[in-house]
Amino acid sequence: MDGEIDPGRRLPVPVTVLGPLHLLAQRVHRLANTGHGHEALAAADAYLAIAHAVGDDRTVLFLVQGQMYANLYMGRLIEAADLGERLLRLHQAAGSTLGEAKCLCDLAQVDVLRGRYFVAMRNLARAAVLLDLPYTDFGRRISALCSFAEAATAAEMYEIAAATYEKLSITHANFSLVHAATLLHWGLRLSHVGRHDEGATRLRRSAEITRRQVEQRPDDMVAAAMLALALAKLGDVVPAEKLAREAVMPLRQSENFRYARMAHLALGISLRAQGALAEARTEFVAARELCAFGPRPDEKPVIRFEMALTALAIEDGQAGRDLFEAVEGQTRELWRLRMQRLAMLRQARQREESEAALERAEREVLRDPLTGLDNRRRFDLLMDRIDRGLAATPMVLLIVDVDHFKAINDAYSHATGDRALREVARILRAHCRTEDVPVRYAGDEFTVFLQGDLAVGREVAERIRAAVARTDIVPGVRLTVSVGLAVLGEGMSGETLFREADDRLYAAKWSGRNTISS
Numbered sequence: 255m256d257g258e259i260d261p262g263r264r265l266p267v268p269v270t271v272l273g274p275l276h277l278l279a280q281r282v283h284r285l286a287n288t289g290h291g292h293e294a295l296a297a298a299d300a301y302l303a304i305a306h307a308v309g310d311d312r313t314v315l316f317l318v319q320g321q322m323y324a325n326l327y328m329g330r331l332i333e334a335a336d337l338g339e340r341l342l343r344l345h346q347a348a349g350s351t352l353g354e355a356k357c358l359c360d361l362a363q364v365d366v367l368r369g370r371y372f373v374a375m376r377n378l379a380r381a382a383v384l385l386d387l388p389y390t391d392f393g394r395r396i397s398a399l400c401s402f403a404e405a406a407t408a409a410e411m412y413e414i415a416a417a418t419y420e421k422l423s424i425t426h427a428n429f430s431l432v433h434a435a436t437l438l439h440w441g442l443r444l445s446h447v448g449r450h451d452e453g454a455t456r457l458r459r460s461a462e463i464t465r466r467q468v469e470q471r472p473d474d475m476v477a478a479a480m481l482a483l484a485l486a487k488l489g490d491v492v493p494a495e496k497l498a499r500e501a502v503m504p505l506r507q508s509e510n511f512r513y514a515r516m517a518h519l520a521l522g523i524s525l526r527a528q529g530a531l532a533e534a535r536t537e538f539v540a541a542r543e544l545c546a547f548g549p550r551p552d553e554k555p556v557i558r559f560e561m562a563l564t565a566l567a568i569e570d571g572q573a574g575r576d577l578f579e580a581v582e583g584q585t586r587e588l589w590r591l592r593m594q595r596l597a598m599l600r601q602a603r604q605r606e607e608s609e610a611a612l613e614r615a616e617r618e619v620l621r622d623p624l625t626g627l628d629n630r631r632r633f634d635l636l637m638d639r640i641d642r643g644l645a646a647t648p649m650v651l652l653i654v655d656v657d658h659f660k661a662i663n664d665a666y667s668h669a670t671g672d673r674a675l676r677e678v679a680r681i682l683r684a685h686c687r688t689e690d691v692p693v694r695y696a697g698d699e700f701t702v703f704l705q706g707d708l709a710v711g712r713e714v715a716e717r718i719r720a721a722v723a724r725t726d727i728v729p730g731v732r733l734t735v736s737v738g739l740a741v742l743g744e745g746m747s748g749e750t751l752f753r754e755a756d757d758r759l760y761a762a763k764w765s766g767r768n769t770i771s772s
Contacts, residue, residue: 275305275313282320286327289509289548294324315344315353319360326364327548335364349688352394355384359401366408367551371595378405379602383610396422403436410552410592411599412440431477434463438484438516439552445487446559446582447589457484468497475501479513482520486527495524511547515557518544522560531568538564559585622694624672625679633693636703637748645703646689649742650711651755652702654682654718657734657767659698666731671698674727678735681721685714701755708772711739715770723768734768 278301285294298321305313318341325334338361345353358381365374381402389395403418419433437460444453461484467477478501486494502517522537538561545554562581566574622629639645656662656678663671675698682692682700691703702718704711715737722735738759742751762771 275301275308275310276316278304279313279316279320282317283323286320286324289327291324291328295321298324311348315341315348318344319357322360326360326367329548331364331368335361335368338364347688351384351387352389352391352398355381356394356398356401358384359398359405363401363405363408366405371409371598374405374409375595375598375602376606378402378409379599379606381405382603383606396426403432407436407439408551409595410443410588411596412436412443413596414599416440430463431467431480434460434477434480437463438480439550439556441484442487442556443552443589446556446585454488457488460484461488475504475508475517476510476513479505479517479520483516483523486520486523489527491524491527494520495528498524506544509547511544512550512553515541515544515549515553519557519560522564526560526564526567531564535561535564535568555585555588625676625694627679627682627700628691628693630693630695632691633695633701636691636693637752640742640746640748640751645742646705647742648705648707650704650706650708651740651742651751652704652711652715652718653695653738653752653755653759654678654700654702654715654735655737655759655763656698657736657763662731662733670727674733677725677727677733678722681718681725685717685721708739708741711741712770712772715739715772719768719770736762736767737770738762739770739772
């Protein structure tokens with residue numbers, strides 16, 4: 255049909271982990287990251303219609319993520335939070351633990367910027383626990399760790415951000431500069447609260463990283479601005495001034511305002527140290543004016559402190575001292591609040607780890623050790639939910655029984671029988687979604703609590719039956735199963751549901767086995 259996309263047709267493109275339309279999502283992210291938020295949102299709306307039409311669910315996730323980042327960078331925090339919550343639900347429904355962790359980090363960053371620190375620390379702690387799990391998808395784990403470090407940076411928790419970036423930079427050199435930037439801001443803030451030795455240590459480490467980059471790429475104005483600021487604060491003002499003067503205009507012209515602010519700061523500190531106080535103040539004012547273009551949360555306090563120091567140097571009278579003492583007091587209070595956030599995160603993480611340990615223990619109690627499926631205790635809990643009217647509907651109960659299982663044990667050994675049960679369990683897991691619950695009920699009998707109507711139940715049951723029939727557990731022996739199905743009706747008890755499914759199972763057995771009955 256003209257003008258329409260047939261959802262039943264397949265796209266003639268290779269499918270990647272990011273989805274066949276991932277280039278569209280990449281364009282949205284690129285627009286968002288370069289300050290073209292409105293264009294990013296318009297493109298995302300158009301591309302989402304295409305991705306939905308062709309069923310590219312993976313690209314849908316990345317497009318929604320791009321919408322969230324565009325709103326975040328534009329300062330539209332409520333819209334960003336709503337999209338983040340939607341994205342979190344999508345990842346949870348898909349069973350993507352890494353996607354969930356990254357989304358929790360992004361939400362934590364939004365909550366920090368909204369001043370919702372308790373919620374932010376809770377989300378960040380939950381993400382930290384998820385990121386500690388073992389993963390093989392290293393690319394997505396790195397992406398999630400970046401979001402974790404960015405959220406920690408937004409909350410001014412430099413210790414956590416720096417440790418994360420340092421770990422990443424060991425294997426990925428492109429994280430070295432962002433690690434250096436974290437150390438740089440950490441060192442500046444430490445010096446402002448009177449912890450000069452600790453601050454100097456971080457500044458020197460930042461300078462080491464950025465100096466290597468400048469030596470390798472003299473045209474890298476970002477690294478030059480960072481190195482200039484570290485050197486200026488360490489007192490090496492002549493090379494700092496030279497680097498900053500070379501970097502400031504190219505950075506402004508390319509609209510890289512974050513690092514242009516650093517260059518202005520470096521110039522101001524260098525000029526003040528050389529006695530050019532009026533010129534120094536001009537540079538600090540320029541840095542402050544550039545804060546209109548998306549500053550980090552900690553940049554304004556840094557600029558304000560350096561301006562107060564300069565004002566005190568210009569006029570060392572009572573008014574100048576009063577102003578500096580007020581700014582210094584505010585700086586120390588902000589540092590105290592920062593330390594509170596660190597404590598909040600530690601406490602939140604301890605709670606999350608305790609809850610995760612409890613969940614693991616509960617899962618082990620409900621787990622069948624042979625097959626890894628849920629066990630009879632889990633079955634009883636689900637039946638109790640049905641009796642109390644708490645089960646989600648529509649629901650179909652499948653009872654799956656291995657045909658002639660005793661004969662397999664007798665002829666080939668119990669070890670072979672155990673292997674057959676594990677293979678049936680694997681097939682059940684493969685054909686169940688996140689919301690479905692497969693259970694080893696007893697012996698060679700399994701149940702599946704399946705979300706859907708009878709048509710869905712028949713389809714899944716037939717796929718399970720066919721998959722088992724194709725399985726080659728024992729050479730020359732055909733393993734089969736019989737399946738009985740029953741639909742949970744309104745007001746039906748768990749016992750009635752099980753009895754109806756069991757009656758259908760016996761009907762399947764009597765009809766010759768290796769079949770389903772509903």
